[in-house]
Amino acid sequence: MLSNIGVPGLILILVLALIIFGPKKLPEIGRAFGQTLREFKKSTRELTSDVMEEFEEDKKNATK
Numbered sequence: 001m002l003s004n005i006g007v008p009g010l011i012l013i014l015v016l017a018l019i020i021f022g023p024k025k026l027p028e029i030g031r032a033f034g035q036t037l038r039e040f041k042k043s044t045r046e047l048t049s050d051v052m053e054e055f056e057e058d059k060k061n062a063t064k
Helices: 006-063
Strands: none
Touching: none
C-alpha cells in the first residue's frame, strides 16, 4: 500500500500535515504514531509466537 506513494506523494503528505497541524504539534503526532506502531509490532510478535507454540505442541502431540 505505502510502496505506491513514492517520494513526491510523501513530500505532499508531509507538507499537508505541517500546514494542518503546525510545526509545534507535528513532533508530538510523530512520537504518538511511533509508539502506536511499536505497540502494534509487539502485539503482532506475541500473537505470532503464541500461534507457533500451539502449532509446535499440536505437532508433537500428533507424532505420539
